[in-house]
Amino acid sequence: MNLILILIFGFVLRLVNLNQSFWLDETVQAITSKSSFLGLFTELRGDFHPPLYHLLMWLWVHLFGNGEIAMRLPSVFFGTVTIYVVYLIAKKLLAKKSKFPLIAALFMATAPFHIYYSQEARTYATTAFLASLSIYWFIKMIGNNGKRQSSSLFYILTTVLLLYADYYGLFVLLAQIVAALIISSHRETRFCRRQVLIFLLFLPCLPLLWLQFKTGSQATTLLPQWGRLVNLSFLKALPLTFIKFSLGRITIFDKKIYAAVAAVLFLSYGFIFLNGFFKNKKFRFNNLSLIILFWLLGPVLLAWLISLFIPNYQPFRLLLVLPAFYLLLVYGISKFSVRKIQMILAIGIVVVNLVSVGVYYFNPYFHREDWRGAVHYIEEQGNEKSLALLPSETSHWPYDYYSQKKIPLLALARGFSLVKEKNLDNLFSTREKPEKIYYLYYLADLFDPQDLTPDWLEKQKFVKIREVSFNQIRIQEWEFYHE
Structure with a gap:
């Protein structure tokens, strides 16, 4: 399948139902983006996000207006180009001339969770794009031992933009640092200097983070139910994150059927993941697969543990690791030696994605607040x-x-x-x-x-x-x- 066709397909999927009603957070974004520049920063204290997306939307709205479709188009764009970045990462992770990079792009193009947030006038699709781009340049930088200045510069730029788009980008940065330390050739001063520079460039955002943290703490203190609204229970958080990554925002109302579907997906996807890292009961990995694994697990586990102290865990905040989820699925599929098994598994995942997307499209219950x-x-x-x-x-x-x-x-x-x-x-x-x-x-x-x-x-x-x-x-x- 041609990459251009996959990109067009992914773009079209993100346009369907784009004119849904805004929900609460989107209307806040729409009104503040149309306000004065000073008014934009006044409202930032109540939103637990850095300023980059707000600045982008302020410029966008003053050019194109704050209607539903106009405001969601940037997310559609970033959601679509993320498919291409995932393809580029897959070419590094897998054989360049194989079919697997295209399969990775197809998985991302049809990903129901990603499609939903590529249709929302919020930062999450932009964050997933910047996280993918940061990982891509990180891999490029690791591959040439940091000797090519262009790779290092693009890595620093995209990572700083990621941090200014979403605080969860800090978890991606920590995952990169741990992965680089394990890859022994990067225990060097040049890599450390880059990380210090990234942190210094992020410093201006810390006062805003502190102000937003205080606002959130005030809400938790004054409203007994606030923590339950913004945070999943500790035991449900990880299983529900897996389900949302796999099926998107839909649910099954019959709890027994829902549990059965979740169990089948967990066993199937889990088996594929493990196949990528185990052979003859021995753990195996290469540098690139380790980076993708840390990209997926690092932010999820850190956010999960921190939620014990700061109630802020929701699967949609982790959209920035969803590309790693699908990359590891493709990586696991590629390790099966029988081609027919590879194709059955790949088709199965695409079918799961498209069925979930179809349910979201045609059942208004799963649309946004009307x-x-x-x-x-x-x-x-x-x-x-x-x-x-x-x-x-x-x-x-x-x-x-x-x-x-x-x-x-x-x-x-x-x-x-x-x-x-x-x-x-x-x-x-x-x-x-x-x-x-x-x-x-x-x-x-x-x-x-x-x-x-x-x-x-x-x-x-x-x-x-x-x-x-x-x-x-x-x-x-x-x-x-x-x-």
């Missing part, structure tokens, strides 16, 4: 005597983005505080009581865990007349009862 539909519904059904209500002001962004300003929005809690009775009692102190309230039951478990709001509405003689849902966005309609 804020566009929710806000449109409120503004079509309501009138000048209606009011929209949210548990927390931290979630106002999607409503602001999609609203035509027909129905005003009020938030019950400020910042990272919980909804309190006094917030509710003061709700109508400065405004007339509305005839109808649309209560957006969004993150209510986090900000209103005692469900104070519905009880208070009943006390105020409102009656819940219906509840509708727009893909994870629940709306309760409350109407004032006139005696």
